[in-house]
Amino acid sequence: MTLTLFRRLLRHPSGLVGLLLLALVLAMSLTAGWLFPDGPWTMAGPPRAWPGADPRFPLGTDSFGRDLVASIFYGSRISLMVGVSAAGVALVVGIIVGAVAGYFGGWVDDTLMRITDAFQTIPNFLLSIAIVGIIGASIGTITFAIAIVAWPMIARLVRADVLRLRTYDFVQSCKIIGMSDLRIIFQQILPNCMAPIIVTASVLVANAIVVEASLAFLGLGDPNVMSWGTVLNIGRQELRSGWYITAVPAVALVVTVMSLNLIGDALNDVLNPRLKERT
Amino acid sequence: MSAVLTTDALELHHDTPRGALRAVDGISLTIDKGETLGLVGESGCGKSTLARCIVGIQQPTGGQLEIEGVRPGKGRAMRLERARNVQMIFQDPSGALNPRLTVERIITEPLQVAGIGSRASRKEAVLEIAKKVGLSAYHLERMPHELSGGQRQRVSIARALVLNPNLLVCDEAVSALDVSVQAQVLNLLLDLQKELGLSYLFISHDLAVVRYISDRIAVMYLGRIVELGRAEDVWAGRLHPYTQALVNAIPDEAARTEDAPILEGDVPSPVNPPSGCPFRTRCPHARAACAETRPELRLVGTHEVACHFAEEIGAQVAAGH
Numbered sequence: 001m002t003l004t005l006f007r008r009l010l011r012h013p014s015g016l017v018g019l020l021l022l023a024l025v026l027a028m029s030l031t032a033g034w035l036f037p038d039g040p041w042t043m044a045g046p047p048r049a050w051p052g053a054d055p056r057f058p059l060g061t062d063s064f065g066r067d068l069v070a071s072i073f074y075g076s077r078i079s080l081m082v083g084v085s086a087a088g089v090a091l092v093v094g095i096i097v098g099a100v101a102g103y104f105g106g107w108v109d110d111t112l113m114r115i116t117d118a119f120q121t122i123p124n125f126l127l128s129i130a131i132v133g134i135i136g137a138s139i140g141t142i143t144f145a146i147a148i149v150a151w152p153m154i155a156r157l158v159r160a161d162v163l164r165l166r167t168y169d170f171v172q173s174c175k176i177i178g179m180s181d182l183r184i185i186f187q188q189i190l191p192n193c194m195a196p197i198i199v200t201a202s203v204l205v206a207n208a209i210v211v212e213a214s215l216a217f218l219g220l221g222d223p224n225v226m227s228w229g230t231v232l233n234i235g236r237q238e239l240r241s242g243w244y245i246t247a248v249p250a251v252a253l254v255v256t257v258m259s260l261n262l263i264g265d266a267l268n269d270v271l272n273p274r275l276k277e278r279t
Numbered sequence: 280m281s282a283v284l285t286t287d288a289l290e291l292h293h294d295t296p297r298g299a300l301r302a303v304d305g306i307s308l309t310i311d312k313g314e315t316l317g318l319v320g321e322s323g324c325g326k327s328t329l330a331r332c333i334v335g336i337q338q339p340t341g342g343q344l345e346i347e348g349v350r351p352g353k354g355r356a357m358r359l360e361r362a363r364n365v366q367m368i369f370q371d372p373s374g375a376l377n378p379r380l381t382v383e384r385i386i387t388e389p390l391q392v393a394g395i396g397s398r399a400s401r402k403e404a405v406l407e408i409a410k411k412v413g414l415s416a417y418h419l420e421r422m423p424h425e426l427s428g429g430q431r432q433r434v435s436i437a438r439a440l441v442l443n444p445n446l447l448v449c450d451e452a453v454s455a456l457d458v459s460v461q462a463q464v465l466n467l468l469l470d471l472q473k474e475l476g477l478s479y480l481f482i483s484h485d486l487a488v489v490r491y492i493s494d495r496i497a498v499m500y501l502g503r504i505v506e507l508g509r510a511e512d513v514w515a516g517r518l519h520p521y522t523q524a525l526v527n528a529i530p531d532e533a534a535r536t537e538d539a540p541i542l543e544g545d546v547p548s549p550v551n552p553p554s555g556c557p558f559r560t561r562c563p564h565a566r567a568a569c570a571e572t573r574p575e576l577r578l579v580g581t582h583e584v585a586c587h588f589a590e591e592i593g594a595q596v597a598a599g600h
Contacts (some may be wrong), residue, residue: 166564170374173438176367176391178358192378 005252008270015266021259025076025252031071039075040066040226048242062234062245069156071231072252078227079256082143086208087201089147094154095197099185101155103161113159116152122151128211132220141221142215146208157200161193195271202264213253228252283347283446283478284310284333284365290341290357291328300550302328304502305342307576310446313472315479317493317510319486319525323546325502330450333480334367347445359393363488367437370451372374372431376423382409383419386437393442404441406485411474412467433467440471448480453488465492485524490514496524501557502550510584516581518589518596520562556587564588 009015038044043065044057051068053059059068101112119127131145165171166189174184215221217230217236228249233243289306292299302325304587310316320326331337332344335351335358342352351361367377368391380432386405390396396404409419413432425432425470435517439447449468453461469492471477483489489496496513498506498521506519517523524542544561546555553560568587579589587593 033507169369169371170377172331172336173367173369173375173435174388175336176362176365176394177442178355178362179388179392180355188377194379 005270006098008264009263012266012270014262015270017266017267018259018262021255022263025080025256025259028073029077029080032070032077033239036067036070036073036077039069040072042066044070048238050242051244051248059248060244061240062231063242063248064234066243068248071226072134072228072248074226075228075231075249076252076256078139078222078225079253082139082146082212082227083205083209086143086146086150086212087204089143089156090150090208091197091201095158095190097103097151098155098158098160099162099190102159103166103181103185103189105163109159112155116155119152121148122149123275125211125214128215129218130271132215137215137220137222139225142220142222145215146211148260149211150208154200154204157196158190158193161196163236165189165192183261198271199264199268200261202267206260207265208251209256209260213249281312281348282309283312283314283404284308284480285345285348286333286342287344288342289329289332289339290343291325291332291337292340295488297550299554301325301502302549302591303332303339304549304552305466306468306499306502306504307342308497308504308507310478310480312445313476314480314495315472315493317479317489317496318480318482319484319489319496320499321484321546323549324499326499327450327482329499330367330448330480330512332500334365334448335361335448358505362389362393362444363442364444365446365448366442366444367450368432368435368439368449368452370455372428372435372455373423376431378423380422381419382421382423382426382434384590385423385434386419386441389438395442396539405437408437408441411471412440426458428461432456432460432464436464436467436471438561439482440475443475444477446478446480448482448484451484452481454485456471461488486514487529498525499553501546503585504555504576505558505585506583507576512581516593517560518579518593519582519586520564521558522591523592556585564592 009019044067045054045061045065047061047063049061051058053060057067057069059072060068062071064199065197097116100163101109126147128145131148132141135141171184171188174188212221212227213229213232216227217232219233221227221229221233231249232246235242235249238245287307289303290301292301304325306329307472308316311325312515316327318326329335332339346361346364383405386409387401390401390404395401405419406416409415414430414437418426418430423434425463428435453464456464465488468479472479479492481489481492491580493510494510496510496511497504498519500521506513506522515524515525527541542561546558549561553570555570555572556562556574559565574585574587576583576585580593
């Protein structure tokens with residue numbers, strides 16, 4: 001099933017473009033250590049070399065003389081890692097909360113949904129800043145801070161679908177044969193609401209990448225890792241004289257986020273059985 | 280004959296802000312082994328709620344329920360025990376099957392959950408029951424959306440019967456099917472009954488279908504039974520004005536009586552039912568006495584009726600013929 005899904009995604013125009021762009025970013029993160037064995041932090045050349053000015057540095061160097069190509073390659077690792085793991089944590093929490101609330105209803109639903117509401121009333125980005133500010137900046141805490149603001153959206157989405165599906169006769173029939181509630185939720189109901197979850201997941205990853213970069217841009221990134229946000233932060237101080245330092249990671253971000261959004265769009269079409277004929 | 284199902288003054292009242300909603304309001308009936316009891320009534324009269332109480336997806340708030348002489352409990356072991364005695368088939372054959380599972384998996388599930396047999400013996404049992412309901416090994420590999428409505432209903436029946444239950448609750452089991460397919464499925468149910476000695480609680484709003492398949496008929500109105508008896512007695516000798524109105528609502532029915540009432544208006548709210556006889560608001564024979572006391576089921580002639588003036592109405596019908 002996953003294989004046919006992948007094939008159908010490749011046949012979808014925006015799916016194909018999205019997957020190609022994402023593959024590019026993925027290739028960057030995989031080859032970073034091999035192409036730039038010295039790491040992103042070494043002063044490889046003169047500071048503030050404009051792109052093209054020195055053939056050794058096609059994208060120029062930052063104010064410390066670090067190669068921007070190396071920074072971008074290494075940064076893609078962090079962006080993808082934080083994006084995928086934050087989205088993963090948000091998915092797991094959101095699916096469990098949403099499924100339990102929707103399936104059991106009553107006071108369970110009320111309690112869980114009030115908690116969800118509480119998270120949704122706080123502006124997401126401010127909450128992330130506050131969390132990172134309080135517990136300190138490391139890759140782990142940043143992932144946590146992004147996930148904790150993202151799960152309520154998933155929880156609401158899953159809950160709505162489970163509410164709809166639990167009234168179906170096949171769910172009632174499972175109750176009649178004595179199937180346990182957990183098995184009904186995870187084996188019978190959830191596989192039937194995967195489509196919107198998968199589509200949202202791709203947007204969630206994109207969003208997590210942007211939030212991570214934003215945090216780093218504000219100086220709240222993990223100081224020990226080179227992420228695209230770190231480069232943005234360095235470039236911010238040079239915005240007048242060397243705007244390219246900001247522009248390079250910004251383009252990388254735009255490409256990555258766009259590829260994920262394109263994949264999300266394509267998934268939406270591919271997973272929607274009624275639109276199957278269109279692709 | 281031993282009773283497969285006995286209910287005694289079974290009640291299910293929902294608490295609502297405006298008072299108790301009496302979905303099922305004191306139903307007493309029995310179903311014997313190998314018997315079909317047809318249950319008719321308009322939508323909203325509590326037929327499905329009664330069915331859901333019997334199979335255990337809703338808990339009655341009052342009265343007694345006995346399946347094979349045992350009062351079912353809530354524990355997991357009791358739930359599984361109950362599943363082996365009572366199963367249900369539903370109206371909408373597409374909603375009753377998980378769209379992501381193969382037919383084989385759908386029919387195997389009850390055995391799996393009950394922990395019956397090995398993988399191989401389950402496979403055998405599933406093929407056997409599939410053949411009994413008119414499906415082949417080819418159908419077992421299909422997904423529900425690849426099958427027709429009638430075939431899907433056969434899958435539902437196979438899933439319900441794979442545990443060898445004694446009682447099958449059919450909630451509008453043929454109502455969503457084409458007329459030609461309806462007949463096939465009804466005949467299949469009759470064949471299975473003969474072969475396996477099944478009992479049916481056959482719920483439908485369609486009196487003609489119920490008459491065809493049932494040994495006895497119960498007519499339900501607003502959570503209560505208003506007429507109960509052998510199918511032909513209830514059909515031909517119908518005494519309750521509601522039953523008469525239901526028969527009269529069948530288009531082109533030769534058995535229709537000339538002066539029988541046509542039902543007007545809607546079923547009154549089960550939250551605040553009329554005093555006395557619940558049918559009096561729509562009944563052409565209603566008098567002052569009907570608002571005072573609620574008629575209980577009593578034997579009038581061939582069968583039981585809950586109407587104060589059953590004898591009088593019976594005499595009128597007899598005079599009309």
